[in-house]
Amino acid sequence: MTSYPTLPATAHDEVVLVCVCYEDHAPKWGGVLERLGAGPEDATIPLDGGVTLRVAHDVAWDQVPGGALPALLPVGTTAAPVVAVADISAVYGDSGLLLVDARDMPGRGVRVADGRLASVLRQLVEGKLEFADLVRGMDRWGTYEGDGGDQATPTPTDVVRTGFPPLPAAEDLTLLVRTDFHDEEGWRAVLDSVAAYDDEGIDDEGDEEEDVIALRAVVVDDRAYEGLMPGQVPALVPAGPSTVMVALADAVTMSEPDRPLYAVDLHDTPGQAARVALDEAGSMAANLEIANMDFADFA
Known part of the structure; x- marks a missing residue:
C-alpha cells in the first residue's frame, strides 16, 4: 500500500484543508482559496463562527483518495471530526469542498457549498451536527442540502459492525x-x-x-x-x-x-x-x- 505523509496536527477549532491536486509539483487550488477569502501564502484561513482551516499541501498527497485521509491524521491528537479536501471536483469543477468523516465512519464524504461551509464546520465541531446528518441530507451529486435532487438510493448511515480488514488491490478492476x-x-x-x-x-x-x-x-x-x-x-x-x-x-x-x-x-x-x-x-x-x-x- 502506498505510504503518505501524516497530515498536520490541529489545535482546538481547527480543521485541516488538504490539497490533493498538483501541477508541476505545486498545489493546484483553482478558485478554492479565493472563494474562501485566502491567498496561496496563507497557512490558516479563519472562517465565520470561529473555525479555522489549517492549509496543508505536499505533492506526495497528489490524487490521494478522500477515503484514505483519516488514516493520515496524527496518532494521539484530538483531531477535528472531519478533514476538508480540495480535490479535482472542487478545483476544476467549482464544486464545494469535500468533507471526509474522520470520526464516526472514517473515509466517507459529503460536499458542502462554500456558503454553508463555516456554519456546517462549526456545528460539526460543537457536536450539534453529526456527519450522518450530512449524508442523509445530501443530494444525488453528494452535496449537503444541494439542489441536485434526491438520491435514487439513499445512502445508509447505520453501522452493523466494525473492524473490517483492508480490501485487496484491484487495479483497473x-x-x-x-x-x-x-x-x-x-x-x-x-x-x-x-x-x-x-x-x-x-x-x-x-x-x-x-x-x-x-x-x-x-x-x-x-x-x-x-x-x-x-x-x-x-x-x-x-x-x-x-x-x-x-x-x-x-x-x-x-x-x-x-x-x-x-x-x-x-x-x-x-x-x-x-x-x-x-x-x-x-x-x-x-x-x-x-x-x-x-x-x-x-x-
Whole structure:
C-alpha cells in the first residue's frame, strides 16, 4: 500500500484543508482559496463562527483518495471530526469542498457549498451536527442540502459492525464483495451471472447480448466482510492501485431477480451508494473508468 505523509496536527477549532491536486509539483487550488477569502501564502484561513482551516499541501498527497485521509491524521491528537479536501471536483469543477468523516465512519464524504461551509464546520465541531446528518441530507451529486435532487438510493448511515480488514488491490478492476452469507443459492447465481459474459458482451453460449458489458471484477468471498456498509468501504480500499468501483453483494442482491448490487463511490463522494442491476454493473464500471459519466449519474 502506498505510504503518505501524516497530515498536520490541529489545535482546538481547527480543521485541516488538504490539497490533493498538483501541477508541476505545486498545489493546484483553482478558485478554492479565493472563494474562501485566502491567498496561496496563507497557512490558516479563519472562517465565520470561529473555525479555522489549517492549509496543508505536499505533492506526495497528489490524487490521494478522500477515503484514505483519516488514516493520515496524527496518532494521539484530538483531531477535528472531519478533514476538508480540495480535490479535482472542487478545483476544476467549482464544486464545494469535500468533507471526509474522520470520526464516526472514517473515509466517507459529503460536499458542502462554500456558503454553508463555516456554519456546517462549526456545528460539526460543537457536536450539534453529526456527519450522518450530512449524508442523509445530501443530494444525488453528494452535496449537503444541494439542489441536485434526491438520491435514487439513499445512502445508509447505520453501522452493523466494525473492524473490517483492508480490501485487496484491484487495479483497473471492480471489487465485488460479498457481505451477506445467508443465501448460498443467491450468491451462486450472482457468480454465474458475472461469469456468463466475456469482455466482448458475449454470453457463455456464444450469443451476443446487446448493450451488455462484462463486469471485470475481483471477487471477495470472505466472512470477514459480513455486514460491510457502503460508508465503510472507502477507508478499506488500498490507496495506491486504482480500483474502479466497489460493488457489495448484500441480502437484497441475493433475493431480487435482477441481482442489484450496492455500488460505492470511491472518488467524487466517497461512500455514496447506488443500486445497479448486475447486468448493468459492467457498463457503470466502464463509464466510471474512462470518466465518461459521474457516479451521480447513477445515484
